[in-house]
Amino acid sequence: MSFKEKQNYKFEDLVEIMKLLRAPGGCPWDREQDHKSIRQNFIEETYEVIEAIDNEDKELLKEELGDVMLQVVFHAEMESEKNEFNIDDVCDGICKKLIIRHPHVFGNVQADTSEKVLSNWDKIKMQTKSQKSQSDAMDSVSKSLPSLMRSTKIQQKAAKVGFDWSDVNGALDKLSEEVAELKEAVKENNKEHQTEELGDVLFSVVNVSRFLKIDSEEALYKACDKFSNRFRKVENLAKERNIDMKTATLEELDSLWEEVKIK
Helix, strand or coil: CCHHHCCCCCHHHHHHHHHHHHCCCCCHHHHHCCCCCCHHHHHHHHHHHHHHHHCCCHHHHHHHHHHHHHHHHHHHHHHHHCCCCCHHHHHHHHHHHHHHCCHHHHCCCCCCCHHHHHHHHHHHHHHHCCCCCHHHHHHCCCCCCCHHHHHHHHHHHHHCCCCCCCCHHHHHHHHHHHHHHHHHHHHHCCHHHHHHHHHHHHHHHHHHHHHCCCCHHHHHHHHHHHHHHHHHHHHHHHHHCCCCCCCCCHHHHHHHHHHHHCC
16 A cells, blocks of 8 residues: 555654655655754744644644654654664664653652652763763753753752752842843943843843743743734724824833733
8 A cells, every 4th residue: 555545644654754755766855955954944843833832722733743753753864864873763762761760660769749750850860961060960951942941941950059049039139230230231332241241131030030930931922922912002003093103202102002001
C-alpha cells in the first residue's frame, strides 16, 4: 500500500516520508535544507504550539504539535544521512534520561512531593552533566532562550545556594536602585552605559516577578495585548471625533488614552 492510500498514519510513517523527501528524486527544497536553514522554522513552530495552548484550541494544538514533531524528524534525518545518529537514537536518549531522572518511579528513591522530585532532578542533572557548581549550572542555561526566561532560570539557580533576597521588598528596592542608575546613565548620554543599566533594570524586574511567582514572559505578553487593545480603542475614538492622530498633540492623545482606560 502506498502512502497516498493509507487512511491513518503513525510516527514511523512520518520518519519514512521525511526519508523520501530528502532522498534523491525527492523534494528539491527539503533536500537543500540544513540545520541552520530551518532553525527559525523550529522556533516559529514552537511558538505556534504555545499560542494554541493559550487559546485552548485542541485541534490547532494537535496540528502544531505535528509541525514541531516534523522539525524533530527533519533534523534527525539530516544526521542519519551522515551516519551520526537517527530518530531512534533521539528516542533512546530521552527515554534513558527520563528513567535516570525519575529514580522515585524507576528506582528506590523516595519523593512524594513535587518539591522533592525537582530537588532530585536538579542533583541528578548536575551529576549527569558533570556540573560541579551553580556557576556551571548557570552556564548550561541556553543562551538562545528569550532573555526574560533565561534571566528567571539564572536567578533560580543562584537562589538555590542562598544568593537571594529574603523577600520581594529587597528585590523592589534593588529595582528602584537600578532605575536611578539608568536615569544617571541617560544624563551622561553614554549609549554603552545606558544599555548596561537598562539590562540591569530588566533583570531586576524579572527578579521581582520571580518573588511574586509571576511568569515575566507571560506578564509582558499580557501587557502587549492590553496595550494593543487600548490603542485600537484610542484610534477608533479619534476617528469618531475627527482627530488626526498624526497631527494631534501628545496631550490630546493622552487624554483619549485615559478616557478609554477607564471604560
